[in-house]
Amino acid sequence: MIHKFQFEDNNILMDVHSGAIHIIDDIAYEIVEDVIALPKAEVLAKYEGKYAKEELEEAVEELLTLKAEGMLDTEDTYKDLVPAFLNREPVVKALCLHVAHDCNLKCKYCFAGEGEYHGDRGMMSLEVGKAAIDFLAKNSAHRKNIEVDFFGGEPLMNFEVVKGVVDYARSVEKETGKNFRFTMTTNGVLLNDEIIDYLNEHMYNVVLSLDGRPEVNDHMRPTVNGKGSYDIILPKFKKLVEKRGNKQYYIRGTFTHHNTDFASDVLHMADQGFAEVSAEPVVAPKEMDYALQADDIKVICEEYERLAKEMLRRHKEENGCFNFFHFMVDLTGGPCVHKRLAGCGAGSEYLAATPTGELYPCHQFVGMPEFKMGDVWKGVENIEQRKKFEKCNVYSKDECTSCWAKFFCSGGCAANSYNFNGDINSVYENGCDMQRKRLECAIGLKAALSE
């Protein structure tokens, strides 16, 4: 399977099953499908009036060389890996720890419904947090790297428990040989010098929520009193990042139907000095006024391209540019094909734990009774549900099997699929369109910068 597209002045050819990516000239771009499908003589005959014979022969030969070397029209043999992959021993190696089901902002698009996930407001106790760490240590088999994301609601509303959980996990590391990596997703309202220093010392990654331009952020992310949050949080985020050194962070926004010109929000955040930026499409029922509509997708795809081109300009004219999460792609390394088949691991190796210790497939499913998996004391008891999630992979959906982007998105987000189609093992087509465009921009940028 191949995919070809144009970005700026480059013709780009992807060989999906080897992962090889080529920049090709106009002749090769036009004839490549025929070189794959037809005998050489027929290809030469088809294009003989259009291109000089010598040039045409040369292009055909070069494409055939790629094919012979396993970098064009490579066979798809990965489906054979699926049975072994389905028989793997169940391992849980990442937890989204909901330390607070309460929030000090009132974001209009919050899937957690202002933090309480359609249930009771509540804080995780240290006892539950410790049990969650024990659950991970016990169920992660031989995996060394264990991930815990402090999430909410707003996790800093329960900062003492965060510290207690980190201390406990560090004490468990020695006896279990595990390496806990902590991350936190925060809205920033409660950040102060003490908390900033703590997060910068203990958190492997921090995700800082800001939607971009002041008017955009304040429209969707008001305080509980209905005022804007931008002026409260921006100076705190700047201070955190200034003091963070080289450690990982993202400033992360959500864009909605109200700001489909979100490239301006990404650029605004970059211009405020943030070097690691992410912007995510909102996940919302389509009847909500802020939900992305089918007609928005074309505009959004054009906006990704506008962003990519501005980033390219900054790279070339300003000698450097910020990183945009979805345009980061490692073409020479990156994850193995097993990871690319399986995706995020929600419901199997990645779970979410609520303040009362209940387990769900991921943060997006919390509060949906039919998705409850078990609890941090007894572990996963809903084996049927786990098996359904384990089975999700790029070969369990026809749309993914035939998609050129399958080894980059790995089948997409189960929660998106469920929210839009009522089935975790389906595809959210608008999300697919956006994902494919992001990948073209990411690879197009790499190609343009390789010159």
Add this chain to the structure above:
Amino acid sequence: MKHVKTLNTKNLKNSAAKGGCGECQTSCQSACKTSCTVGNQACEK
């Protein structure tokens, strides 16, 4: 080559042989929390 410039010589098949250790970051923990992108994760090996 005159008509083709190859950006990478990556072969996913090679990664099938050695891969699958499961030590890499769970993609949703990084920055997205809603839209899975596995292609930008790093291999731990």
